[in-house]
Amino acid sequence: MDKKIGVYICSGCEIGESLDIDALAGVATSEYKVPVCKNHPMLCGEEGSSLIRGDIEKEGVNTVVIAACSPREKTNVFSYDPTVISMERINLREHVVWCHPPNDEDTQMLAEDYMRMGIAKAQKMAPLEPFSEEINKTVLVVGGGITGITSALEAARAGKDVVLVEKGPELGGWMAKLWKQYPKTPPYLELQETGIDSKIKEVKSNTNIRIYTGAKIDKTEGAPGLFDVTISQDGKSETVRVGSIVEATGWQPYDATKLGHLGFGKSPNVVTNIMIEEMAKKGKFVRPSDGKEAKSVAFIQCAGSRDSNHLPYCSSYCCLTSLKQAAYIREQDSNTKVYILYKDMRTPAQYELFYKKVQEDAGVFLTKGEVVGVSEDSDKNLIVDVDNTLLGDRIQIKADMVVLATGMVPSAGIQVKDLPLEPEGASDEKKKEEKEPPKDFIIPSDILNLKYRQGPELPNLKYGFPDSHYICFPYETRRTGIYAAGCVRQPMDGATCADDAAGAVLKAIQCVELTAQGKALHPRVGDMSYPDLYMSRCTQCKRCTEECPFGMYNEDEKGNPLPNPTRCRRCGICMGSCPERIISFKDYSVDIIGSMLKAIDVPEEDEEKPRVIAFLCENDAYPSMDIVGRKRLSYNPYMRVIPLRCLGNVNLVWIADALSKGIDGVLLIGCKYGDDYQCHYIKGSELANYRMEKVKETLDRLRLESDRIRILELSIDEYDKLPGIFDDFMETIERVGPNPYKGF
């Protein structure tokens, strides 16, 4: 169908009072010859929106350009089916009239440029065609401990079929090895049953859950809705199709043989919290050296935890576990003395009440302190030297048995195969020298064995955990459709594991439901566009396959990218990486943005009106700029903002196009990257930064000042800094002078 553009200008909210609407409309009708161009004093009202709908229904308008308030406002009013109608919104309010002087030549030029840019984009946008394929909705759960079992049950209760794969011969994981749990329900004072047995029964009797024990995953191929997972069990292989995956493979205890300084391995009566739990199940706390019952037990907290030489993090469960085990011991024999030596007792929320109860037991002695040594006497009794205690000086505790409260190591952090730990050829040193794009760190832990170009497992972020480190979106994952849950994701206790399982399952189900509709997942939920590749121009440079933060592309032997659309988050980072510009979305492409740039009317040098492009990430920088407008702060009128899905979309050709058009500078503002990254696509802004460093080299060669390009990180709450940032950049541009390519 032929494109028919309708431009609608709202003159409300001071737009009409500040701009020459007729001249603005003239840009649309005379320069761009749009067939329909109307204006209204309140476009978002009943009358205004009906005007647009009328044109769609009766005049055949199928592309709507709305020049009014920010695209973030009145979204319920200006909302059309993107598979039929293309829509572009021009921000005349927050970005023009609210922060620039009314009835001013520069303000008018700004508005008119935005009109040109908006129409240029609209001309090239096409209606979306959602990706459509038969989507499987089965949930695969890897790991049969408390998290895996709960995940399977929750998914089944939500109407899904489940495949549960467990490495060991039995279900139950670490929970099955526990004697009791510490209290989770009011009055929060009594130890509780683990309940794992009844859960195992339930999962086994649920006909929607297919269980494989003594099994592992040889390989995982495909994409969300289309995963083909090969499970091997008893020497046989079976490939099942699933829709999404919950990785609930849990943890291993920290290797206590590394804690020789606390006596483990040196003295037989120095045991771990895991070993105490085994003793509790047997009903007696006996010393390994002579089989005698221990009448005094000392717990050393944070054994190999919160320690830069061992595990730097806290494993969250060990304080409560030691209190629980103290309660076991005291219950078994009220004459047994228990000592707990801690750095901090971490019993948050209502768990505090259990802590208080144990504290009130006269047979339990707790003190903060630094354990400086553990030695044994001739009878293999232990002597624990503790310094900096609440009693003042150093004390010595004699105990029949010492328990080291050791931490958790996530299964995803344990290298199983004999493969290099680091990605091929990239050490940190080399990375800095050669300025490679940031690569994922993946430990080959033999869990999923993904046949993904970027590596066989979920990327590890810190300490081996495959968590994405978002506060707001804890289930966010770098591999679409695969969700980590339980202790593999973060150290947590059994109750939290069960909650975590429910959350991960929700995301796993949501994934297949959205994918079945051809829609994207977080953060561009609902987006039905996806990348098209014009393969005949591909040069197999592998940038897209390496730089996609989500490993969307596989690769064939020749290096050609093989897209998997259901893995895609629609961020467009691949679009930015491609030097041949072969990647595009129907409503967003290198050409579309390039056309917007070229639509800008660049005045001649003698007019002394510089022009600067500002690429703003739509997630944080753009809303921030809206607030600048809302607060009526002002800044120079020479900036032309182009919102991007992510700063990682920036394709270097845009810089070249802008500069060759005579645009004086390019400012890029995106989200923070680094350890505490904010970028919603993990490494988009980091990639943009890496690419801009390359562009500076090119600029220097062209004898164009590299100062003309500036890239910055901005948080959404830093709106007060934006006017200063804009004006500061303009000062730099004025200093380096107008672009010599103007007028060429």
Added chain:
Amino acid sequence: MEREVFDKSILVVGGGISGLTTALEAAETGYRVILVEKEAFLGGRVARLNKYYTKLCPPSCGLEINFKRIKRNPNIQYFTLAEVESVSGEEGNYDVAIRVQPRYVNDNCTACGECEKVCVTEIENDFNLGMDKTKAAYIPYQLAFPMKYVLAPEIIGTDEAKKCLEACKYNAIDLGMQSETINVKVGSIVVTSGWKPYDASKIDNLGFGKYENVITNVMMERLAAPNGPTNGKILRPSDGKEVKNVIFVQCAGSRDENHLPYCSAVCCLASLKQATYVREQYQESKVTIFYIDIRAIGRFEDFYTKVQSDENVSFIKGKVAKVEEDPATKDPIVEVEDTLSGEKIKAKADLVVLATGIVPNMSDNKIPVNITCDEFGFAVSDPSKTGIYAAGCAKRPIGVAGAVQDATGAALKAIQSTLRRVTNG
């Protein structure tokens, strides 16, 4: 295998971070959601934070994404200035009455600000915890959602209200708006009613309410926030001076038989975070944290390690006995025993921040649903009772990451309730 589907919608009570999350996650999975929020905007307590720990990122970043998701999702219907009045029925089939208070502004509002320009009356700014004032025609804060003005009931019936009406070009002001009751049918209910800070004035010995320069942690967040009463400058209340020396009192009214016996889980990390605010703003500043245990649990330990490495931040284990004031300078004086050295300390500061705890809103304002609460007002999960669930701080004190985790799981539970399975054989 037959599946009987009852009314598929879900009611979420409370529009803070937990409620937003439950609502969005369920809606994106394909279920209709009705979200009810008492205040005029969504976001609750987290909207009032300066930054989240431990990434020190602004809450508005995640909230902006969530609001964008709401805008794109026709499955969510939300009501602000609304509360649940009554609930009857059973799992799969609840009848709910929602009472919506008048905003006096309708959906025509374009947030252009003309009414605010002509409004003169000022009211206490609830968003800034009463630490400053706002006009009676106001938008709760710059990124408020919905981005719609509110007219405070105080001016209704006055000339001021008429002026606002006249200033509005879009017929957005409706002075005759009444409160109304909306009746809905839902399949399941998730209570995410959140929390309020413990009333620090009840902690006699710590001086809040008596001495101006003794504030609470939630007030500190507002002081440090760029959209707060002092535009982000941490200035002490009595004289507006920049602070050079700040003392944090941990477990203020928590882990205490006389106040809140439980631990509020977030205050240690919150104080560590606020210590970084002070340190970043004032290069020469000194911070002392008096604590019982520092609960930087799990991978949050890294953050504790980072703050500990700052020489200007000291940590002293000891429960604060008393806070007094030097009447001449209004400097607060903290009396505490350093339990490791045994020494009794009297420490003077420019500002004392009491790390007060979390009190569930249900402790004194029970939502009219059949939900069991513990003695503190926190909802108790009862696997035998299905249909009504709770998430976030309505269940137990928890930080944002934990609340969102929880709320996501609650969405699943709510969805399960709306599905009924009748298996053959």
